[in-house]
Amino acid sequence: MINLDNEAAVKKMDSLGMLDLTMGYPQQFSEGLRLAQEQFSAAPKAFDHVIILGTGGGSAASGNLLRSYLFDRLPVPLVINQGYRVPRWVDGGTLALVVTHSGNTEEVLSATEQAMAQGAQVVAITAGGKLMEMAKEKSLPTIVVPGGLMPRVALGYIFVPILHILEEYGLVEGCIAELEETIALFAELGKKWGPQSPMEENLAKQIAGQIFRRVPVVYGSLPFTDSVAWRWKNQFGENSKMPAFWNAIPALHHDEIVGWDAEAAITGQFACVFLKDQEDGEKITKRIQITNQILSERTSSTIEVETVGKSRLARLFSLVYLGDFVTCYLPILGGIDPTPVAIIDLFKQKMGQ
Numbered sequence: 475m476i477n478l479d480n481e482a483a484v485k486k487m488d489s490l491g492m493l494d495l496t497m498g499y500p501q502q503f504s505e506g507l508r509l510a511q512e513q514f515s516a517a518p519k520a521f522d523h524v525i526i527l528g529t530g531g532g533s534a535a536s537g538n539l540l541r542s543y544l545f546d547r548l549p550v551p552l553v554i555n556q557g558y559r560v561p562r563w564v565d566g567g568t569l570a571l572v573v574t575h576s577g578n579t580e581e582v583l584s585a586t587e588q589a590m591a592q593g594a595q596v597v598a599i600t601a602g603g604k605l606m607e608m609a610k611e612k613s614l615p616t617i618v619v620p621g622g623l624m625p626r627v628a629l630g631y632i633f634v635p636i637l638h639i640l641e642e643y644g645l646v647e648g649c650i651a652e653l654e655e656t657i658a659l660f661a662e663l664g665k666k667w668g669p670q671s672p673m674e675e676n677l678a679k680q681i682a683g684q685i686f687r688r689v690p691v692v693y694g695s696l697p698f699t700d701s702v703a704w705r706w707k708n709q710f711g712e713n714s715k716m717p718a719f720w721n722a723i724p725a726l727h728h729d730e731i732v733g734w735d736a737e738a739a740i741t742g743q744f745a746c747v748f749l750k751d752q753e754d755g756e757k758i759t760k761r762i763q764i765t766n767q768i769l770s771e772r773t774s775s776t777i778e779v780e781t782v783g784k785s786r787l788a789r790l791f792s793l794v795y796l797g798d799f800v801t802c803y804l805p806i807l808g809g810i811d812p813t814p815v816a817i818i819d820l821f822k823q824k825m826g827q
Contacts, residue, residue: 502630510638518644522567531625536633538701577603652785678799713801
């Protein structure tokens with residue numbers, strides 16, 4: 475097992491600097507805002523729907539986080555579309571935000587063509603590739619972001635431009651002040667959870683130690699932290715190279731909870747993380763407490779983590795940031811580099827991408 479307080483050993487294992495990229499979130503989110511403001515402006519416009527065309531990594535994650543963040547602020551439905559096709563209701567009243575960092579994600583390109591054919595107002599966010607070519611050919615409004623990053627660690631270049639576009643069209647307002655708080659919070663939390671902070675003071679390292687050699691299950695709650703739980707699950711896959719699962723309270727209490735009555739030889743292989751926020755309310759808080767009590771007797775460990783920060787945006791991203799650190803430390807503990815995604819590369823090769 476690697477000692478997470480041995481900076482030299484951690485740096486050697488993290489060969490492509492995933493932890494450094496995570497520490498760089500304050501600068502990335504600031505630059506993402508600058509690029510968006512410089513490249514996109516629009517008069518307010520009425521839309522019936524907003525659809526985000528993006529698959530995994532930072533694209534769909536950003537869409538889900540926006541859905542939670544703007545749950546009671548966005549006046550029209552927001553849908554994340556991860557497949558090759560778009561729904562029939564996509565039409566001239568739809569704002570379609572097309573996001574692929576590489577610009578070459580085949581599902582997104584296919585869905586974009588269909589969205590344009592159905593009359594949607596399309597705005598692209600990309601670092602290049604075929605989407606850039608399509609945007610130039612069709613004269614689509616485009617925000618160009620830096621390339622060379624893994625999409626899962628490019629949230630600042632994806633989430634922030636989408637938020638800016640929504641503000642420019644007048645669909646939301648007052649978000650930039652919350653974004654500034656979030657950026658400042660990243661800098662503060664990076665000192666607490668980064669590689670230089672020792673295990674005894676570092677919550678991210680401690681959680682990684684509790685989950686080590688266990689299968690993580692992450693439970694958020696509706697309508698806010700469910701998107702963060704989904705992000706943690708994805709990051710366990712890409713960063714930690716291990717299967718993970720997620721669900722949301724209260725929905726899981728109507729079906730999945732029964733699965734925890736399986737034999738101890740099975741349930742004991744899991745570690746459960748509960749995500750908590752001040753907006754959970756009395757009912758959700760009680761459900762978390764009861765679920766924790768039940769699962770603490772069935773799983774190897776249960777962990778509760780709470781958001782920090784004032785605004786909803788800062789609080790949500792405080793948990794996103796914690797999860798990004800946890801999922802980087804976890805593979806390093808076992809001597810695995812968090813950056814490469816060999817099985818995704820293999821799949822793309824077999825698909826001929």
